[in-house]
Amino acid sequence: MVSNFARVLTRSAIVATAVIASATAVYAMRVSPMVVEMTTTGSDSTARVEVQNLNTTSLPFETRITRVDFAADGTTTETPADADFVVFPPQGILPQGARQVVRLQWVGGADIPASRAYYLSVNQLPTAAEPGQGNGGQVQLVYHMKALIVVSPPGAQPNVEVSAAKAVDFQPPAAKQGDPLPPKVPGVEITLKNTGRRHALMAQLRWVLEGTGTDGKALRLLVSSEELSRAIGSGYVPAAGGVRTYQLAVVSAFGPGPIKVKFLR
Template sequence: MTFLTILGRRARASALLFVAALALTVPALNSPAYAMRVSPMVVEMESRGTDATARIEVQNINPGNLAFETRVFRMAIDAEGEITETPADEDFLIFPPQGVLPAGGRQVVRLQWLGPAEPDKSQSYYVSVEQLPVKLDPVATEQIGAQVQILYNMRALVVVAPPGAKPDVSATKVEQVFYQPPTPPGAAEQPEMQDGVAVTLTNTGRRHAMMANFSWQLVGTDKDGKWLRVDVSPEELTRAVGTGYVPAQGERIFRLPIPGFGPGPIKLTFGQ
């Protein structure tokens, strides 16, 4: 649950956590599970100059060696947030492309942009850090039988923008809706329909935008026709929509669990 500030009245709204599946598990008859951490999870680069290079740190946070390799996927995202991936290892020089970390070990992975120096607009990628199987201890396997190894695949969002390019984002549609929230991983039943607000953001600029970096202010009327204003902080937006990523020259629809608005027009403005 989270509090959304409502001037003119107060309401409590449930905050659903929309989280991308950054860790994928692959069971196998192997050794005990190991895990890793990748940071940062969002990297913003430019296509030339000093910002054409970046660094991602891989950390082994469990006992035992951790072997990993990196892969790159170009990402296209539609208005509803559906992602299409295309292998794109050739767009970056990555060093080292693979490695083995001891328990508690860290490795800085360097990214160098190899694409065009002047792309038409921001290009979006996932840099995938994939855990590799490690050699089993045959003695332990004989003593305790079949074991399970969980292989983690952590993904960092990497966006490469043309130097000097800027986003130009506007709210082209804001309306009250009843919507079906995503089913949480492992849940047996779908969540109930949610009273909320659907926001369509259109970016006509050549640079992507991370709209959860801003506060959002929604002004309209409630179901009784009375004036209603809701202020949503960047922290609340991050919990609800992640980064609020809007691609360059693209569109995204975000559904927020903000109850109380009526069917009338809703105005959305952004603040720092």
């Protein structure tokens, strides 16, 4: 089995922005699901995302849609794309503990050649100071959460192949910001290419890694979908020639020889 995976946020991003304000309230929210698959036509051309207020005060929010393109290393480029969807409600105020279903309707056209990826951003809005709180320079945390929305043409299928796989020294992240990095551990680096018209969510599968260990003996590791989700998020690979490179920590080190990767449902 594989253990000690680093948690990597690929299917969603959570950003806490400190805003200097005189309000003392700190808000928190939840957005689910964090990955939504849609089609350009039919019943799946609509979707629902739920926003929940987890704090003890009201939560004002607004939504934005951006088109997102992924580089092989997971870095993203976003461009505004609100015109590709009808979102209702586009904004709102949630009382303490309340939930709001945000509905999405695809209106970007039925004939797109391959899957497209978007972010639905749910942005908490800063609030004004309440009477009697004074004008002190206090910090209000404003949360921005993103759900990955992927829209595909009907009938499209992925076609994912392994372009490269090799042993690496994997660097686990620090436990929290500012902490020193822990020692490196054995890992693998795997590059995937998708020539199909539909995106792939590779964390929904099980990965089998086969090669030779550092002792020269055959080594076979099975990576569960749960472990992959913790390590690489959804394992999103774009369609139409999209490439993604993922690194995983493994419990036993592979040697310098070739590593074969198989995918099981």
